[in-house]
Amino acid sequence: MLLVKDSMTREVIALSPGTTAAQALALCREERIRHLPILEDGRLVGIASDRDLRSAAPALGDPGRAEALQNLQISDIMTRDVVTARPDDPIEEAANRMREKRIGCLPVVEDGDLVGILTSSDVMEALVQLTGAHEPGSRLVASMPDRPGTLAGAAGIFGVLGINIVSVVAGPRQEPPPGEQGPWRAAIFRIDTIDPTEAIEFLERAGYSVLWPPKP
Amino acid sequence: VAAEAMSGTAAVVHDLALEAYGFGEGHPFNPLRIRLTLELCETLGLLAGYPFVASEPATDEGLTTVHSLTYVRMVQKAGRGEANLWDLMPYGLGTGDNPIFPDMHDACARVVGAVLQACRLIMRGEATHAMCISGGLHHALRTKANGFCVYNDAGVAIARLKEEHPGIRIAYVDTDAHHGDGVQWMFYDDPEVLTVSMHESGRYLFPGTGGIDERGRNGAIGYSINVPLEPFTDDESWISCFEAVVPEVLRAFEPDLILSQNGCDGHALDPLTHLSATTRLYEYIPRRVHELAHELCEGRWVATGGGGYDIWRVVPRAWSALWAAVSHQEPLEKVPEDWLAVRGTESPVKLPLLMRDDPADYPLPEHASEIADRNRRTTEELLGKVLPLIHGSVAP
Numbered sequence: 001m002l003l004v005k006d007s008m009t010r011e012v013i014a015l016s017p018g019t020t021a022a023q024a025l026a027l028c029r030e031e032r033i034r035h036l037p038i039l040e041d042g043r044l045v046g047i048a049s050d051r052d053l054r055s056a057a058p059a060l061g062d063p064g065r066a067e068a069l070q071n072l073q074i075s076d077i078m079t080r081d082v083v084t085a086r087p088d089d090p091i092e093e094a095a096n097r098m099r100e101k102r103i104g105c106l107p108v109v110e111d112g113d114l115v116g117i118l119t120s121s122d123v124m125e126a127l128v129q130l131t132g133a134h135e136p137g138s139r140l141v142a143s144m145p146d147r148p149g150t151l152a153g154a155a156g157i158f159g160v161l162g163i164n165i166v167s168v169v170a171g172p173r174q175e176p177p178p179g180e181q182g183p184w185r186a187a188i189f190r191i192d193t194i195d196p197t198e199a200i201e202f203l204e205r206a207g208y209s210v211l212w213p214p215k216p
Numbered sequence: 217v218a219a220e221a222m223s224g225t226a227a228v229v230h231d232l233a234l235e236a237y238g239f240g241e242g243h244p245f246n247p248l249r250i251r252l253t254l255e256l257c258e259t260l261g262l263l264a265g266y267p268f269v270a271s272e273p274a275t276d277e278g279l280t281t282v283h284s285l286t287y288v289r290m291v292q293k294a295g296r297g298e299a300n301l302w303d304l305m306p307y308g309l310g311t312g313d314n315p316i317f318p319d320m321h322d323a324c325a326r327v328v329g330a331v332l333q334a335c336r337l338i339m340r341g342e343a344t345h346a347m348c349i350s351g352g353l354h355h356a357l358r359t360k361a362n363g364f365c366v367y368n369d370a371g372v373a374i375a376r377l378k379e380e381h382p383g384i385r386i387a388y389v390d391t392d393a394h395h396g397d398g399v400q401w402m403f404y405d406d407p408e409v410l411t412v413s414m415h416e417s418g419r420y421l422f423p424g425t426g427g428i429d430e431r432g433r434n435g436a437i438g439y440s441i442n443v444p445l446e447p448f449t450d451d452e453s454w455i456s457c458f459e460a461v462v463p464e465v466l467r468a469f470e471p472d473l474i475l476s477q478n479g480c481d482g483h484a485l486d487p488l489t490h491l492s493a494t495t496r497l498y499e500y501i502p503r504r505v506h507e508l509a510h511e512l513c514e515g516r517w518v519a520t521g522g523g524g525y526d527i528w529r530v531v532p533r534a535w536s537a538l539w540a541a542v543s544h545q546e547p548l549e550k551v552p553e554d555w556l557a558v559r560g561t562e563s564p565v566k567l568p569l570l571m572r573d574d575p576a577d578y579p580l581p582e583h584a585s586e587i588a589d590r591n592r593r594t595t596e597e598l599l600g601k602v603l604p605l606i607h608g609s610v611a612p
Contacts, residue, residue, distance in 0.1 A: 134425075161312050194394065213421070
């Protein structure tokens with residue numbers, strides 16, 4: 001669950017180093033893709049994005065552009081030092097790598113073979129799955145002291161009320177509310193109920209601070 | 217459309233058995249609201265000459281046009297007390313929102329049958345408009361009870377009409393405070409069914425979906441329309457958004473029948489939502505839907521109820537106005553004393569004496585103009601995205 005292999009695209013369109021930039025760009029348009037891994041003898045040797053291809057030729061409107069795209073080989077443009085992921089990497093780790101390196105995709109390699117590709121769209125999809133945003137539910141954010149048992153207490157309140165938790169994500173540590181001490185942490189719940197009013201009431205009575213839904 | 221052209225006969229589909237759809241004491245979805253509404257209509261004299269039209273429960277065959285047979289069997293078992301709670305919960309049954317109750321399958325199937333009956337009356341030409349306020353259970357999903365809704369009456373009715381009248385184009389207009397998710401997903405890739413839902417934004421309210429980018433799928437992109445409204449949206453902004461979106465998309469679509477879901481839980485007093493509408497909105501919307509039905513589809517219009525959780529002060533007045541629009545009667549001014557004498561003593565809250573809310577009691581929400589601006593931008597962006605994609609029926 002939530003590993004790279006659960007979210008990656010398995011049908012990868014890969015090119016050989018001799019492909020021209022013009023051919024590669026046409027493929028990007030047809031297949032509506034933006035990232036092209038390049039394979040040589042089955043081994044990943046480089047990666048290029050549609051932006052790399054476009055910016056390698058003279059600008060749009062330049063009379064020499066079409067010819068330049070015909071003459072450029074993808075091996076002239078591609079990035080050779082490819083940042084990759086493994087199928088069993090946790091998705092959050094892969095997302096962090098993409099964020100730190102400022103890249104839009106990670107080819108997924110297992111035992112030297114290209115087995116998939118993880119793009120930023122796949123990470124977005126994982127985020128939607130993680131937060132249950134595609135399932136019916138009410139969003140509720142409760143802040144609580146950052147210590148053992150507080151999250152369990154909040155979850156217990158939903159349990160007692162017969163409300164299922166669709167997802168829960170713990171947010172970063174934050175300042176306590178006025179009059180409270182020590183670090184607090186907010187938990188973002190998606191709960192399967194149309195009527196969170198009773199749950200909010202119980203949470204507040206038990207000392208939780210309900211940050212969402214906002215009050216009038 | 218001239219006033220005399222907007223006539224036609226009206227029918228109300230109801231019987232006492234429909235009031236069995238409810239989840240018991242202490243649950244917000246209380247069938248007493250149906251009773252209170254019909255009694256108020258009757259005391260106002262709005263039901264004179266309109267005997268209730270009876271209906272049969274939907275059959276398993278009807279229900280399985282949009283629900284899985286496994287789910288229907290689960291609801292049946294739940295209602296007979298034959299199923300284990302842990303087996304029911306994956307189907308949304310036996311939860312805090314949708315507790316099981318005796319004979320729940322029958323009660324739920326009756327609601328579906330009643331809305332289907334209302335639609336069939338229209339299609340047979342026995343009435344031009346019909347109302348069934350027990351209907352409007354728009355959250356029910358294919359294999360899951362959801363948000364107080366077990367079977368999706370509009371979903372089944374639309375699917376059945378499509379079987380009985382191939383090629384029929386149905387516009388579903390949902391102005392409940394919650395997104396009409398169940399109906400939307402059932403017809404998400406069907407360009408013969410236009411679903412329009414105006415609701416409080418899913419960022420703040422269940423079910424969380426209904427953003428403007430949910431526009432349909434495959435050959436039906438543009439045929440799911442969502443207008444997510446800011447919390448505390450008032451009548452004025454609501455009405456502007458309705459006017460900006462609904463007439464245009466319906467005209468582009470050219471429906472043969474309009475099915476409207478008239479939840480009144482966007483009222484400022486509603487305990488479950490954060491909108492700021494008053495009875496003005498709930499008088500306005502059905503009148504406009506009525507006009508559009510006459511303009512676009514010879515008046516063919518079926519109106520259902522929906523959400524509404526201030527069952528004493530809001531629902532009876534809002535749905536009396538709905539029935540007045542359906543039946544071409546003028547809404548009355550005063551809440552009748554006879555009704556107040558009986559129900560006023562039972563109500564836990566003081567009941568209003570007038571049918572229409574006094575605007576003085578509902579001051580403009582703070583930041584009303586910012587809220588209206590945001591809503592306006594939402595409708596502009598939405599129209600730009602969907603209007604070019606909606607096409608009417610092929611000319612004969």
